[in-house]
Amino acid sequence: MNISSIAILFGSIITGNILLSYYLGMCSFLSISRELKSAIGLGVAVTFVMAITTPLNWIVYNIILVPLNITYLRFIVFIMVIAGIVQILEMIIERFSQTLYYSLGIFLPLITVNCAILGVNLFMIIRQYSFINSIFYGIGSGIGWLLAITLLAAIKQKISKNILPKGVEGAAISLIISGIMAIAFMGFSGIIPIN
Amino acid sequence: MVKKNNSMFKENIITNNPILVQVLGICSTLAVTNSVKNTIVMCIGLIFTVSLSSFSLSIIRKLIPSKVRMIIEVLVISFWVIIVDLALKAYLPEISKQLGPYVGLIITNCIVMGRTEAFGLQNPPIPSFLDGLTSGLGYSIVLIFIAIIRELLGAGSIYGFKLLGSNWVSWNIMIMAPGAFFLLALIIWIVKGYFLPKIEKK
């Protein structure tokens, strides 16, 4: 009996949002969320990398690491695969869209060390997803992250002119917004029926 | 030298605390703060990784070509994290199981990367080691504090010991994700709005 892939897709976007319920990818989330445009750009890049690396690492893990009995090296191998994909993505973006390249600027190399991507890859292994499910999980988690960062950036832009108490501006207000968003996202749990 | 180290201690733990001031590296560890025990283990793993990565990268810093700097940093960090993972699996199997993927995520913790990049690659081994150690400590203190509050309110216990009686109605939200967000926001607010200005005045 398999959990249907669609449930995994929606689950990973909403109720099991990689950022709002597993806290992964917070660093770039907090630092880039000031600007809506670059937030969307980074979100798309992350989605893209997740969608490629999750099934790729599934193959690497199940075809190379498991038969050789070297699964304890998975951290190194996964992060290297991710680094390679990010490098390629960086070259492609630089060639095709100079504006996007400049707006993302220093954040692109940071995708390698974005916890969300490695996190999704490790969760995929721990939850023993099948290959098909890992594709859906990768895409879903990416979209979920994109959704969360876009919403946060939009909300922050909206309140940017408001006067906040001393100490709340910056990180604290972002965290409060994320907390409220997390509760809202959790409200969807149970919406996908079992079986 | 001693004086310098002392000021580093103060800076990394208080005035430039990685979490409260720089808001770095909360990704992988915030998730385990719903239990004090897991948080302590995770923090020890993190301190170990950040100090030794900084130390070992500082030793080989002159051999690293600048173009592949990032890759080598990640390689060395993953190396130490795998050691932590193996040690946990061998000696603390139950905690290792509960931590799940989060041990591996120390690799992508911004503090580890940030300290090795900003300090380890420019300084000799011993100060790098100390810098990693103090940053890790400053980070751990905040997280353990968060974990104590979350576990106390969310499960009525600290370190697994029931403290609040059976009549205590657990605040489920504290165990779940939003609790951590609100709590961290509150702590940052208090520290940034109240304590830091005082320290700076001095």
Place this chain on the structure above:
Amino acid sequence: MKKDKINDLFKNLIVVIIISIILISILAIIYSFTQDRIKENETIFKKKAVLIAAGFALPAKYSQIIELYNSSIKEIGVQNKVEIFSYINKQIDQENVLSKGYVLIFSGPGLWGEITMALAIANDLETIAGIEIISQNETPGLGGRIVESWFKNQFKGKNKISKIISEKEIPAEDEIASITGATNTTKYVLNLINIGKQYIKSFNLPKLD
């Protein structure tokens, strides 16, 4: 100019490869030392789960746990990826139906991923003697609470479960209290127990004397 670039690339590549080889060989050595211990831990983990499911009160020391396991659990075999054990619990009155029976270890779907469970079925091949969750990936604070003992203990001695009630109520003979906010995970656990019962039937296990 171009030659320089290629030389550079070559040099960088060699540095990366050398460093990776050194690091990976050190890891391999460390792994070979810890390997046995890790495997041992995994088996102890499983043995503990079987004992807990069968309703034993666990002793504190590892050696005592192993001793208890060896004296009261028999490993029967593996069928369809399901591990089968039989148990005789001398800690309980021998008249009690729960005092002997079978334990199965198997996996099935949860809300977020596989749940692996040890399910003990008493000698009448109907009554649940106990459950233990070996691994799960449910949401912490919600579905993740299926590992809490109040939840696991309520299955003990139950035969048919026909109703799920809320966490605050006290369940009757055929009822199970679900975890607030995680009714779906509760349903998955119930579903898993039914799968286990079907395994028991399909394996045609004999009653123990």
